[in-house]
Amino acid sequence: MKDVLLEVKNASFSYKGGRIIFHDVNLSLHKGEIFTILGPNGAGKSTLLNSIVRLLKLNEGEILLNGKTITSMRERDIAKMIAYVSQSSMSTFDYSVREYIVMGRAAHIGIFGKPGKEDYAIADAIIEKMNIQHLSQKLYMQISGGERQQACVARALVQQPEIIIFDEPTSALDYGNQLKTLALIRELSEHGYGVIMTTHNPDHVILLGGTAGILDRGGRMKSGPAEEMLDETYLSELYRANLKLVYVDDVKRKACLAMRF
Amino acid sequence: MKRTIDDRRNYGLLPKRNYMLLLLALLAAVIIVSLCLGRYFVSIETVVKVLGSHLLPLEQTWERVEFNIVMNLRLPRILGAALVGSALALSGATYQGIFKNPLVSPDLLGVSAGACVGSAIGILLHVGSLWIQILAFIGGIAAVALTTGIPKLMRRTSAVTLVLAGVIVGGFMNSLIGLMKYLADPETELAEMTYWQLGSLANIKYPDLLSVGPVIIISGSILLAMRWRINILSMGEDEARILGMNIRRERNIAILCATLMTASAVCISGTIGWIGLVIPHLARRLAGADNRRVLPVSCAISAVFLIFIDTIARTLTGAELPLGVLTGFIGAPFFAWIMIRERNDV
Numbered sequence: 251m252k253d254v255l256l257e258v259k260n261a262s263f264s265y266k267g268g269r270i271i272f273h274d275v276n277l278s279l280h281k282g283e284i285f286t287i288l289g290p291n292g293a294g295k296s297t298l299l300n301s302i303v304r305l306l307k308l309n310e311g312e313i314l315l316n317g318k319t320i321t322s323m324r325e326r327d328i329a330k331m332i333a334y335v336s337q338s339s340m341s342t343f344d345y346s347v348r349e350y351i352v353m354g355r356a357a358h359i360g361i362f363g364k365p366g367k368e369d370y371a372i373a374d375a376i377i378e379k380m381n382i383q384h385l386s387q388k389l390y391m392q393i394s395g396g397e398r399q400q401a402c403v404a405r406a407l408v409q410q411p412e413i414i415i416f417d418e419p420t421s422a423l424d425y426g427n428q429l430k431t432l433a434l435i436r437e438l439s440e441h442g443y444g445v446i447m448t449t450h451n452p453d454h455v456i457l458l459g460g461t462a463g464i465l466d467r468g469g470r471m472k473s474g475p476a477e478e479m480l481d482e483t484y485l486s487e488l489y490r491a492n493l494k495l496v497y498v499d500d501v502k503r504k505a506c507l508a509m510r511f
Numbered sequence: 512m513k514r515t516i517d518d519r520r521n522y523g524l525l526p527k528r529n530y531m532l533l534l535l536a537l538l539a540a541v542i543i544v545s546l547c548l549g550r551y552f553v554s555i556e557t558v559v560k561v562l563g564s565h566l567l568p569l570e571q572t573w574e575r576v577e578f579n580i581v582m583n584l585r586l587p588r589i590l591g592a593a594l595v596g597s598a599l600a601l602s603g604a605t606y607q608g609i610f611k612n613p614l615v616s617p618d619l620l621g622v623s624a625g626a627c628v629g630s631a632i633g634i635l636l637h638v639g640s641l642w643i644q645i646l647a648f649i650g651g652i653a654a655v656a657l658t659t660g661i662p663k664l665m666r667r668t669s670a671v672t673l674v675l676a677g678v679i680v681g682g683f684m685n686s687l688i689g690l691m692k693y694l695a696d697p698e699t700e701l702a703e704m705t706y707w708q709l710g711s712l713a714n715i716k717y718p719d720l721l722s723v724g725p726v727i728i729i730s731g732s733i734l735l736a737m738r739w740r741i742n743i744l745s746m747g748e749d750e751a752r753i754l755g756m757n758i759r760r761e762r763n764i765a766i767l768c769a770t771l772m773t774a775s776a777v778c779i780s781g782t783i784g785w786i787g788l789v790i791p792h793l794a795r796r797l798a799g800a801d802n803r804r805v806l807p808v809s810c811a812i813s814a815v816f817l818i819f820i821d822t823i824a825r826t827l828t829g830a831e832l833p834l835g836v837l838t839g840f841i842g843a844p845f846f847a848w849i850m851i852r853e854r855n856d857v
Contacts, residue, residue: 303752303753304752305749305752305753324757325752325755325756325757325758326755326756326757327755328755329753329754329755330755333753334753336749336750336753339746339750340747341745341746342611342612342613342670342745343608343611343613343742343745343795343800344520344795344799344800345742345800345801346517346520346521346801349521349742349801353742353743353746353754354754356740356743356751356754356755356756357754357755357756358755359739361737361740361761361764362733362736362737362740363739364738364739364803365739387515387517387520387521388517388520389520389521409754409755
């Protein structure tokens with residue numbers, strides 16, 4: 251087995267005095283693995299991701315990063331391990347895309363420090379690799395949603411983490427950009443990054459392969475290899491819809507399709 | 512090198528490099544001109560010589576009264592204006608960054624009024640100037656804690672709720688000041704308090720500069736050193752934390768320094784409105800959004816601006832004009848203009 255980067259053990263979370271969002275969640279993520287989390291709205295996918303990066307504190311259970319429990323780690327050490335690409339990263343002020351991306355160096359720079367030549371070199375190298383040089387001098391808040399996500403991914407890479415978490419990376423994108431994002435995620439995993447992402451589209455799980463975790467309305471998660479996890483009746487129950495998993499010869503894969511109303 | 516549209520957008524109207532040299536030269540020029548002006552005109556040549564005589568053994572070609580006016584009347588007041596202006600603008604820019612809200616400032620957050628309450632208590636208790644300074648700082652911190660606490664209690668953290676909370680706290684603090692004025696001895700304490708509330712640089716002497724100067728300079732240096740971190744803090748709490756910042760510690764340091772600066776400024780000049788709000792906006796127009804440029808630029812242009820306004824205040828008419836009145840007259844329409852330009856100019 252390849253190195254385990256992240257382990258979530260018996261994790262439970264509920265807001266103070268509120269209902270339990272998820273409980274007894276277990277997952278592990280290895281180097282180069284893609285872990286896709288599926289689940290209906292409100293099942294707690296984002297909450298789970300937020301607890302993994304310690305934006306929220308678990309009520310029970312623990313999260314281990316390279317074997318170390320996350321509660322005892324410093325923010326900067328967590329950030330050197332995990333980068334997070336959120337659904338919507340907004341800025342009140344008009345920073346340029348390049349400045350936005352170089353903010354990914356924060357964990358590597360002290361409180362009175364500023365990004366130096368090396369930090370900009372790292373940022374520029376990734377900007378070039380992702381082919382977004384044309385965005386570099388634009389203002390972050392004035393580029394399109396798809397471009398903003400590319401900038402966000404670039405910032406995550408500049409952080410030089412081992413794990414990248416994507417919270418519904420495809421939800422705000424057009425179909426072409428959704429596929430581009432999936433291809434990018436696949437590429438990242440091939441480069442050795444462990445990737446966790448949430449999605450609303452079972453097809454994305456099929457396209458990406460890897461491991462799938464399904465978080466149901468009761469806040470429980472089942473996980474396993476993607477092909478095994480996707481089951482027609484289970485998905486139909488999960489989404490309360492009539493879904494079919496069919497093999498489509500033209501695209502050489504299974505597809506998750508909804509019945510006509 | 513040609514300036515592209517991108518440069519204009521990211522670096523504002525000022526050049527990409529060496530912009531601080533430009534602004535410091537402007538500051539030096541404004542200081543020298545302001546030293547000349549007043550009821551008793553002193554020529555530029557004399558001013559330069561008087562200043563230079565501290566560094567070089569110059570032959571005395573000036574009259575004693577000129578030396579006295581330049582060195583003991585005008586210079587401390589001008590240095591005070593520079594110090595107070597920088598302090599207010601720097602803390603304004605910092606608050607705007609860390610609360611990711613371009614509508615806040617030391618006055619709108621209630622910090623100035625809180626500091627004023629603190630110093631008014633000091634006046635009523637007849638404590639020394641050091642204690643007045645400490646009480647002003649405590650008042651300022653209490654105000655900023657209240658203002659940032661109210662949106663949390665409401666569980667709504669929009670830009671507008673923070674501004675509303677600032678209005679609430681500022682209003683309350685002003686009532687406290689009103690109460691203390693009512694209680695104050697009209698012969699002595701009341702005058703001192705009113706002076707504090709109106710804002711003036713007229714009574715600044717060297718000892719005042721020595722008492723607050725170090726605090727302002729040290730806090731200011733810390734904020735300037737942190738200015739890239741303020742960029743990250745301005746992305747919001749969650750993002751800053753995900754990027755690896757110890758947000759509570761770094762934000763508290765920034766709030767502490769900004770509040771110390773505001774309280775120190777209030778101690779020697781009383782509350783001077785508008786500067787902490789307007790100057791950072793002007794700085795962003797001049798230098799772009801990046802706080803690495805905005806903070807030092809705010810400092811320099813605010814010093815220039817306050818020296819300029821104060822020079823008007825003491826020279827325009829025979830009697831001294833209240834400074835708060837002038838900053839309001841100039842600051843308010845100026846802010847309206849900036850807001851209109853910001854809307855149109857994207």
